[in-house]
Amino acid sequence: MELSKSNYTVHIDIDLEELIPAYLEKRRKDIQTIEAALGSDDFETIRVIGHSAKGSGAGYGFDLITEVGAQIELAAKAQNQALIRDNLETLADFLDHVVVIFDEEDV
């Protein structure tokens, strides 16, 4: 999945501001955990992480995290290492470049 520059910019409601840094930091940790799990063919761990990211990402405002999470969940079920690595790269790239703009809430 290629990301254009504009996809790195994410608009998020201001009320979530205090939660965002920790949330993104945890996704960085997810990458490490998944890489380690890939080394031991622990697809169940990878599936659970993908599933969680799918469930929470868009709620926080990161649609891409939901998409990547869903892909990782599916890839883990299929035990498809290559597809998991692809998505990890997309996620890592996103986390490295994301710019969050906090918006006043729409009424």
Next chain:
Amino acid sequence: MKKMYEHTDEWLQSPEQVNPAHAVSANSRIILVDDDEDLRQLIIHKFKHSQLIIDQAGSVQKAKEMLYENHYELILLDLMMEPESGYKLFEFVKNDPKLKWVPLIVLSGSDDIDDKVRCLSMGADDYVTKPFHYKELNARVQRILARSKQFEQMAFCDALTGLYNRRYFYNQLVIEMERNQRYPVPISLALVDIDYFKQINDTYGHPVGDQVLQRLSCVLKQNLRQSDLVARYGGEEFVVLLTNTTEEQAATIMNGVLEKVRKVCFAKAGTEDVRITFSSGIAHLSPDLKVQEWIKRTDSVMYQAKEYGRNRVMTWNELASAIRG
């Protein structure tokens, strides 16, 4: 035939003032069960400015404990949890006589039609797929809470006094007795019967009698503790369940209420103050007592309080020692 007296506004107590369903509507307490901490945080954060109180549980085990400890008006349940699946909690809730009536919304990462059908047929009130938009979740939560409150009010409240009715009380009594088997604490039951109520109706007319019942409902609510469950048991009879309370403590509390009642003017009939007293019987829950036996025992103590001259509070222990001499 005595003339009917005008009601003064002062005594036109609105049932809302003692209405239990009304009282809780502002701060509904709900439980969020999800093993994903990020999702729990998100939901709690988003609901922070709503009137809801949200407790969170990260596992099925924790949720079970909390469901026993507290009363929740709604369960938000994640299906895919580790180590125990959300379905485990779902089954547990639907098999529990108390919890099965609590509205439940499934939060699921699965868009699978079979999961949806399974949940709805198991008794879920709604099924929300993750990721969800907060606004949508909030709308669904509010709708279900409002619905169940209306329903509860119709089914479980006494129209005249706004107190819980006999049916609700009986359900709660059974639930408390079950809880008491798991976590035994002293628990007491008090029956309250207005003395010479028939005379009030006969002398001043039924509207004044109704005012007396409403006013006493208020006095009971105001002078009992938050944790005491009070209901209209029928006619001029009220019932109070006092958890974490011995007979002697219950007697102190009910004597305090009686003290108050003696001082209160319950209605104005012309220039005349309508005053009342009540007789109350109290019995604690002793091991192996069945629900009907417990009520019967309490009723017999109340009957004795009448026999001893009314306007008094008596306990089962007191009665037992009096009989022993």
